[in-house]
Amino acid sequence: MEPLRFRIARWVMRYRVAVLALFVIVTIGFAAGLPGVEIRTIFSDLLPRDDPFVQTFQDHPNFGNPLTISLMIKRRLAHPDAADAEPTIYNPETLAKVWQVTRDIDLAPGVDHDQVLSITTEKARYVEATPTGVDMRPLMDDRPPVHPEDVEDFRRRVERSPNARVFLISRDDTATLVNATFIESRLDYGEVFAYVRDLADKARDADHEIYLAGQPMLTGWVYHLQKQTYGIFFVTLGALMLALMLYMRNVAGMVTPIVCSVVAAIWGFGLAGWLRQPIEPLLMIVPLLLMARSFSHCVQYTERYYEVLQHVGDRRRAAEITMAIMMAPSILGILTDVFGIVFIAVAPIPTMVRHAIFCGFWALWIIPTGVFLISILLSWLPVPKNLDQIVGGMQRERGIHLLQKRALGALSSLSHGPRARATSVVVVLLGVGAVYTASLIRIGNPVEGSNLLWHDSDFNTAVRAINSHFPGTNTLEIVFEAKKLDLETRVSRTPDVVQVSQAIQKMVENDPVLPPRETLSFSDYMMEGNRLFAGGNPKWMPLDLNEVATTGAAIAITHGTSPVNFSHIIDFEQQDSTISLWYKDNKQETVDAALASARRAVDAVGIDHPHFRIRLATGFIALQQAMNVVVDRYQWLILALVNIAVLAVSSYAYRSVLAAVILLVPVNLSNFMLLSAMHLLGIGLDINAVIVAVIGVGVGIDYGIYLLSRICEEFNAQGQDWGRSIHAALTTTGKAIMFTATIMLVGILPWYFLSDLKFMADMGLLLVAVMLINMLLSLIVLPLLVWWIKPGFAAREDLVLGEQVDLRKLAGG
Incomplete structure (x- = not known):
């Protein structure tokens, strides 16, 4: 019986005019949602809802408001x-x-x-x-x-x-x-x-x-630099199209990636507009990566179409056969991109959930555009005049295609035959080194100020200047929360609160590791009031710990003034209060030491008291730590979920768990190498970097699926010779893998030199690292694993992926 994908391909091509009309109607519908697209930051949505520090901040927004x-x-x-x-x-x-x-x-x-x-x-x-x-x-x-x-x-x-x-x-x-x-x-x-x-x-x-x-100025700088960022994006897209033009040198090779990528982008942004979900400006880098992924899929698809076209000679028939051949690996490859995005939603951060929906659906839209729309377009676009130069073999290929084939031929010799043993030793040593170096990476902010901007930016210069003249811009708040509203007692001025507050301040001020630059509590104001009420002598500053003394001191300091004048330290009803601790900077080592000091002090006095409880903590330092905890809690969970999903679909597609393992080994090795590169480049691991790293898993799986499927296809065609199968796969499918990784390098590397937003420059380096590491591991480690394992599934004829296709037979069909 004819496989389902061949029947689907025949149906689509038979009704290609109607299908294209449907694409146009759907695209117009999504385009109508574009005016509703909103790119903005919602600060509270950047915070994990289930974190106790965030909950304290939401309950007491006046204390240490960032x-x-x-x-x-x-x-x-x-x-x-x-x-x-x-x-x-x-x-x-x-x-x-x-x-x-x-x-x-x-x-x-x-x-x-x-x-x-x-x-x-x-x-x-x-x-x-x-x-x-x-x-x-x-x-x-x-x-x-x-x-x-x-x-x-x-x-x-x-x-x-x-x-x-x-x-x-x-x-x-x-x-x-x-x-x-x-x-x-x-x-x-x-x-x-x-x-x-x-x-x-x-x-x-x-x-x-x-x-x-201050945080509003930091986010304001991100907004301010958006226009520059969009300009750099256009430079990148221009570089990608120029590279595509120089590589393909024909209309079909140029038009299909551009049209399919634009249509997927309209669908992605249009859905966000219809859903009225704002997009975080810092995460706009991911849509650009999705554009590049769409380019990559289209290049893979188009090169395979050229191979088929050379055999069958007819555009419509070649497009139909290519759709049938590439449908399964394309869908599986795109789904791995989707997995790498949607599982980000497990992090309890509203912005991440919206991002997962927006980019996850965008990635999903690459399936209809990159499988069906591209086939319809190819069936009508003119036959390339340089077809032989692209897929004509060593005798007829010219220019960059010939150079690629020679380079890939040399590269393939490392993964099979006599050199495979030495290559294996090098890979193992690199893997051990990558795992060790990755373990050294620090979670959180590695610099004073913000790592989003360069060291000499106006913002970071201002942070250093303010920190050098004042206690700083970074506070940690220890909140004293009344158990019930009691306007007669006024909990924040009771002797118990004064005693516990002073004890905590004394302990943190004498902390041997990292004492705060300054501390402030309502008790400090009360002591000043007590001194003045007693005639002004400093010896009267200490408060007697009884109701009359503390109440009198509080009345003395607040009498005749609006309660809002103390809203940074007590609430309007004088029930809740805070101890503010100022620290020199917000580097992660400072954050860790500050929280450890506060915890030791709070543990010493106890959390629960008759009329109040102590909540640790809020303020800028606590909220920064809340974000870091999300990274620590969820980075491996998200990666594990992606691995499980890929394991399941790959095992089904190849009818073998071993196939999934072969795909996952190089891609997980690339993740450790990426973390190592981040550590060596001084890039801290935050939620944005985790997103890029997880998406990198999808990129690597894409490459692996295309290559492993081609090895399976070549296995029987090459007389079940593993060495020849690996060589044939690398010199055909490997070309598109090498090209897409290379053009991303050309398009993204200039970010580092053009962007005033250091975050964008860092993410550019990460994307370049993701592409290059995954390319090399896919082209070397995956075929190396195939060579050593010699998996039996490659010879099966019932695979969803990698089914052998007799083009000469189909050409006459």
């Missing part, structure tokens, strides 16, 4: 030799600038007006004892100081505000901070980025430097 922009104004002197030169902020010009910048940033779109803080806002206060009690007033009155005596009075006020001296004004008095927190539901990163940068540009002058840091 959606904060820190703007540092640093005084410098254009003429430092001037007689009246004083490089401090205590001058009318700088204070007026801080005043104006604070009011301007308070007008930024999406800003939380209650969370704007600088030395000019009401939240920055000083306290002094008076004959009638404790007087708490803003550092600055309703206008900036103008006269020298006003400036001097302002300086004296600052000296009475310990927290301002630590957190808002640098120790050398040359810099001050303006902090503004944004409301996520109203935050448009691109709009805020443009507004704040324009504000900074206007404030910058010969005597003042302006630095901008």
Whole structure:
């Protein structure tokens, strides 16, 4: 009985006009969804929902909110030799600038007006004892100081505000901070980025430097560099098409990859538009990889079509036969790409789930476009005039095709015959080295600031500048959460909270490994209030641990002021509170040490108490760790799921578990080699890098499926000679594998030199590594395994893949 795939191919070609019309209608339908495509970041959707740190952040968003922009104004002197030169902020010009910048940033779109803080806002206060009690007033009155005596009075006020001296004004008095927190539901990163940068540009002058840091600015830079990124993408696509033109040198070879890839892209983006699911900007690199995968499948398909066409001579008949031959390996190869994407959805991160749906369906659309649409197009496109130069054999092939065939012929000699033993030794040694080096890779951020941008970028320069003048931009928050709302007790000011809070602060401040730069709790404010209430002598700072003392100190410090002035440290009802710990940077070793220190302190005092519980933790450091934990928990699970899926479908297709093992060995070896390359290149392992690594498994399986299927096809044709079968497969199917990997190198490597987004440059290097490593392992290790194992399934005639086709017989059919 004729195989099903031959019947499907005959039906499609018989009704090819109707099928093409269906493709046009479906493409128009998906294209109608394109206006709904939205490329934007939703910060909370980047966080794993099941992580306790994330849950603490969602329950207490005011404590250590990462959606904060820190703007540092640093005084410098254009003429430092001037007689009246004083490089401090205590001058009318700088204070007026801080005043104006604070009011301007308070007008930024999406800003939380209650969370704007600088030395000019009401939240920055000083306290002094008076004959009638404790007087708490803003550092600055309703206008900036103008006269020298006003400036001097302002300086004296600052000296009475310990927290301002630590957190808002640098120790050398040359810099001050303006902090503004944004409301996520109203935050448009691109709009805020443009507004704040324009504000900074206007404030910058010969005597003042302006630095901008914070998560909204980081994401804003990603938005800002999108246009450059899209430009680089077009350069890449142009390079791919140019390479394709030079390689094929005919209309059919040029048109089919471009048309099929564009149609799949319209379907992919169109579905995202119809579903109204925003696409994360940083993950736009994966659609480009899918475009390249579509190119790869089309090149494999077209080269096989040329081989068939040379035998049968008729375009329609050749397209039909090629569809029947390539249907199974193409579908299986594309499904492995789909597996490499959809299993990302097991990570409990909403952005990853949306990404899996968007890119998973896009990868799936390569099946109809790369199997059926391409066959219809090939049946109508003109016969290439250079057919012999591409698939005419050693005697007639010319140019790059002849060079490829010679190179692949030499390469095949490494995988069989006398040289196979030496090659095996080298592969084993490389494998052991790769596994060892991969084990050294660090999860998390390896740099101060962000690894998304280059070291000398404006953002990372700003982070280093702020960290050098202030406690920093990286906090870890230990939250004290009241067990129930009790407006009479006000849990955050009870003796128990004060005692436990002070104990934790003392332990972390004396941590022998990594003490924080600064700590802050509501107890610190209460101690200052107690000192002033008792006449101002420092000896009265320690609080008596009884209800009267702690309540009196809290009332003294908060009386006459809005509760929102303390919202960064206690909630509005004074039930929940936090201890803020500042650390020097957010490198992974700092994050690990900070969390270990906090855990030791919390374990020492206990988590559960009569009226409150301690939750560890929130803040920038805790949320960064939450992302790292996802990578640690899920990277091997995702890889295992991909392996299981490939094992199942490959075992069915080849009627042999051994075939699946032969396919999976080189691709998993390539994964270890990729991790080794990342370690050697200094690229940290985060969720974005894991996505590229897992997709790399699909790429390698693609190559392996095409090659193993061709070896099986050649086995009987070559008189069941393993060496000749391997040689024939590598010099035919191997050409397309080598070409697609090479053009990806040509197209993507320039990213490293063109992109101001280091993430894109790093991912470009990873993609190049993925392509080259998988190409070499597919062309060397897979045939080497076949040579040593000599699998029996290659001789079977009932394989879904690798069925021997007699082209001479079909040519007359």
